[in-house]
Amino acid sequence: MSSSTLPVPTSPAPAAAASVPLTKKALTADHPTWCPGCGDFAVLAAFYRVLEKLNYPHEKIVTFAGIGCSSRFPYFVNTHGGHFIHGRALPFSAGISLGRDDLHVFVFGGDGDGFSIGGNHLVHTARKNVRLTYVIMDNFVYGLTKKQTSPTSPLGFKTKTDPTGAIDRPINPMRTLLNSGATFVARSHATQVNHMIEMMTRAARHDGFSVVEINSECVEFYPGAFDAANPRKGGTWTVIEEKKHDGTPEDAARHDVTDEVAAYRLALQPWPGCYGVFYENKQQPTKNALEAGLIARARERTKQASDLALLQATFARMR
């Protein structure tokens, strides 16, 4: 690199190519660098299946992430995407989604990225109802930096930053998400592959800001964190039974996903609580749609004038 006359490449010519169904092979990129046994492997395997199922045009899928173990995710999925700064993947991805409504945007992160450094962005992306899907791989600990307290670490959990046990109350992800106005809120467990596939697929199909929190064990720094919900480890796996509106007496006891107060009640259940869709609001317009509406009305007011005519008219008023 001694030259200071770098050539500026020209854009290649467009070429047509037919869409082919997505396969795991086509979706596989670099081999994951996670520790053997990490829960995130299962989330990745489930996500390949989700993409196969959804069968979006390959080039229109975008995966992005912040910083942390789980945030390496986009390197392991062969789609357009990348890796942004700590905690800010949501506003970045909101830019992608709002800039290009034709894209399918998936954001990956962990508990630190989502609830600590990016907590404010989680609240505001939720309240704006930006159309994208956010998968939070929650392991209750900071793993990449080798065991510090996370915002979801339970009280008393001993870490390098809390050697005598965590004293700050943990964030309750479901409660936080509901309170922020997220329009699709679900919870899953990395040992339940089919459940993860179902949750992520439903989240992706939701027209709005959809979040799936997945308990994903850190085998290095918090082994056994989620055993209480793992039947193979003697735990109790409780799935939310959703209302079928079939008029049967047992349906009355089932959970109405459109009932925000009922969702709060589920969120407040003691650990490990239940898994499934807590809340789904299909009535709330997305920011994408609201912005498109603003554009449509503004274009109508200006009688669909060309950019050049618009700018010329504006300057004529400033003469």
Add this chain to the structure above:
Amino acid sequence: MASPHTPEATGAATAVTRHAPHSIQDVVIRLAGNSQDGIQTIGGFLARLAGRSDQDVMTYMTIPSTISGGPSIFQVRMGTGEILSAGDRTDMLVAFYQHSYDAHIASLRPGGVLVYDTDHVKPNPDDHRFTQVAVPITTGTVEAVGGAAKDKGKNMFVLGFLARVFDLDVAKLAGLIKERFGGKDEDIVRNAMLAFDAGYGWPQNNLRDLFYRFEAIDRATARTGRPQVTMDGNTALAYGLIAAGIRHGAGYPITPWSSIMEILRTELPKYGGTFVQCEDEIASISTALGFSYSGQLAITGSSGPGLSLKMEALGWAVMAEMPLIVINVQRGGPSTGMPTNVEQSDLMQAIYGSHGDSPRVVLAPRNVEDCFHIALEAARIARDYSTPVLILTDQGLSSRIEAFDEPDFAALMVNPAPDLSERPADFKPYPLDAITRHAPPGARIASGKFPTVTGLEHDELGHPTGSPKLHQQMTAKRREKLKTLAASLPLPEVTGDDAGDVLLVTWGSGWGPGREALTRVRQAGLTAGHLHLRHLNPLPNGLEPIFARYRRIVVAELNDEGLYGFGQLALLLRARFANPAIVSVCKTDGLTFKVSELVAGIGRHLESRTLDTAVGAATASALARPAPTAPSPTASS
């Protein structure tokens, strides 16, 4: 002013014998009142009238950093020929209140005209330095509007007064008033015109002298023939971005940046675009980078403290080589500093802020017109070099109004459509031997291997790497592309003498005062040149031989002289050229440079002991004396 012509009675409709109007080239008027008196409205009318009359105009305003109310001024300089600064001293002061008089009488040059509201101001009757004109502004307004009217409309009375005194085009002014208030209640337009007419009639009936007429403009030498437009710097910048094909942006409100985001939020939807108000500064730059990643070159912006918050993400943009426009409307710092005052103290932050070696492009517009054109240049550079580009404007430029030739939009407009064409099988986003070109999502990649963008060091395909060799190569690549840009930049022109005693170097809003100072310095007998830098990082090539031709290079900037006696640009230039002739003129009083301050600063450096004695001491001391006054209203009468 040769002789005072204080009117003998106020409000009396006695016939007076009027003298022929004095011919003037330009005038500096300062209106001093409270922020709710609408003095900025008068200033805006005068500025736009000047623009429509093919006159040049420059304004300057202060607003108090309070939520509501408080003393406020609006200064307008208008006239014939090129106006480069808002004027060091005022030719006419219009004082609405006693505090306006007390605080601003010092700005009036000896021989100037004091116009004061007899209902509120008691000037010193023994002060014979000025022509005192007692005008019943409040009473006159209330009488004119009639009924139970309060004194709302005083500004229109004063506008009428000025229109008569300076022989302004009343038909054009009335047109502007109707445009401005037309959408409102008819009573508002009617009352405004009643007050205006009363103000217009007052000098007619009460003054013998004090009538002026601007010299005619020589149309043959005037401008490009395109109509003039009149606006402030932030407006020019916002529309420049639109012309540059920018349709997406994100920001968080902060003075004095906010008006850019307000304009873009209103305007972009008309062009099919979006501007997002975010929860904070970090989200703003992140969202803007998301837009850029999606193929839509985006802007974000802020002022001082907001820029600091954006710095981590800016580092990502450098590493990921993502095009982006970042505007910083500089204000007094550090921290919250002086939000409504000007400073040029974010240069180092703009060039070196963020972590690691993170070369990026930094540009600064020189006046309001340039705010428009620099937006186009910034967008072109950001796209061509896949780099973040910072535009360093300042509080002075952001709110000041100037008239300039309407740009030739048809020739300038840029198509905003992203390039979604398929990339060939050997596509590498980060080639070591060429400038990075991203493939936005939606673009097929023939190899089937999609690129990743990341803040981690990466190989040519964008994959993270820990290779020391690659890190060194990629660091060099990011640096070299800026050197490529530097080689393409035009060498700034030197105005004045191309060698000699002193080269005055300015950046940003220092351009206009610098040009005027050059004239003054050369009149005093020095051989002097003026060089203005628009491209601050990278610097254009070829400055060194220019600097070598002068005995002193005086860099003027609105920041502190620092620990070692050099302002921020001066420090960079000394580091770059190791030239001991580079010296600084700095100030941090929150106001733009007065021409006299620049002249005095040059004088100080020429007198300094370390300077070669070739510069005549007489010339240096001539510069050190108080500057001659701006052209007097009566100078050519």
